[in-house]
């Protein structure tokens with residue numbers, strides 16, 4: 001049986017590609033190795049599915065530090081607002097949360113996955129589950145079909161590779177597509193973990209002094225070897241038994257990975273009070289101390305920081321938390337303020353790619369037509385989603401990139417196939 005379009009992978013990019021191809025009236029086969037479609041989508045956004053993000057397009061691009069600019073052309077065809085309209089048309093009402101994040105009002109990722117599957121069925125897309133693809137076949141510079149691990153061959157005029165990256169492999173994304181891309185002559189840039197917890201050998205981490213402590217709305221920075229700030233993210237973070245995690249740490253992680261290529265340890269800094277300038281903070285603390293000089297310093301400073309962090313920073317500066325506040329020298333107060341504003345520590349790695357939320361690197365976007373997601377090297381071959389060398393922060397940016405590139409890949413794969421129908 002010959003199909004117009006075969007889509008490999010039923011994640012957000014492949015589901016959208018299949019729908020878009022079927023809308024063009026192509027005869028479409030969607031193949032997935034798993035027993036369910038949209039497995040990673042179903043666990044994204046804490047199981048609520050962070051469908052997209054409502055920030056303006058320029059902001060979305062900024063939140064996709066891995067080749068986001070490549071998506072400008074794609075966004076001119078189908079963008080985040082189109083994703084919102086698309087889901088509303090399918091009957092999935094969405095709501096906006098902090099930082100522009102969009103979720104289904106049901107707070108249930110399954111409602112998103114179900115709507116996509118219903119639409120596939122309505123459009124008559126053929127699906128094959130439990131069918132790992134072994135290879136994509138090319139002949140004379142053209143894509144001709146795919147071979148399953150069972151040896152079964154399916155012919156098609158165009159093939160969309162939507163198999164995702166290499167992170168969280170139990171969802172099916174095991175990096176199978178890179179070899180098919182290379183076989184077609186594509187460059188696969190180095191893979192690395194992004195949006196991944198960061199590890200540290202610092203004693204306070206190894207001794208689990210702050211394990212489980214969350215810091216809200218802090219500014220977390222990555223410094224380069226010269227001590228210059230590479231990036232700062234203002235969000236929440238958490239200390240874990242191996243290092244740090246939480247939104248700010250995840251966003252910083254790709255910059256840590258890059259800096260770790262140059263050195264065994266990278267310096268990070270926490271500004272726990274980013275709204276206060278150091279001098280104003282020093283004056284404020286000094287005034288409070290003056291008012292209550294007999295009170296224990298830890299009580300005078302109560303509420304300034306979460307208690308565990310306050311005690312930790314006092315100890316770091318050799319200040320006895322029970323000491324009367326009035327006994328503290330100006331130098332000690334200044335040193336404490338400096339720790340509040342700029343507590344530096346070293347990090348030494350990240351959890352592995354398999355544990356990362358997102359895979360950095362992938363099929364080079366230089367070899368992809370940006371308005372079609374077509375290979376520049378092999379006719380009838382299309383790529384979309386996380387297999388591409390595109391990676392964003394969590395917050396709906398990767399899923400947006402997957403839907404947008406999926407839409408373009410599916411539409412154009414169908415147009416190509418229909419124009420080549422015998």
Ligand SMILES: Cc1cc2nc3c(=O)[nH]c(=O)nc-3n(C[C@H](O)[C@H](O)[C@H](O)COP(=O)(O)OP(=O)(O)OC[C@H]3O[C@@H](n4cnc5c(N)ncnc54)[C@H](O)[C@@H]3O)c2cc1C
Pocket residue numbers: 008009010011012013014031032033034037038039040041043044045046050131132133134162163164165167168171172173174175176177356357358384385386387393394395396397398399400402
């Ligand atoms: C826990 C978690 C939370 C996340 N939260 C967010 C978030 O809040 N915001 C955000 O933007 N991103 C988030 N992400 C990332 C986002 O989910 C992914 O970027 C996105 O799912 C990628 O979509 P995709 O279609 O490219 O690939 P995937 O979703 O990985 O889908 C690939 C599909 O291809 C199939 N497949 C693979 N190999 C084969 C083969 N050989 N044959 C047949 N089928 C195959 C797989 O079974 C799978 O179904 C999160 C990821 C995780 C793991």
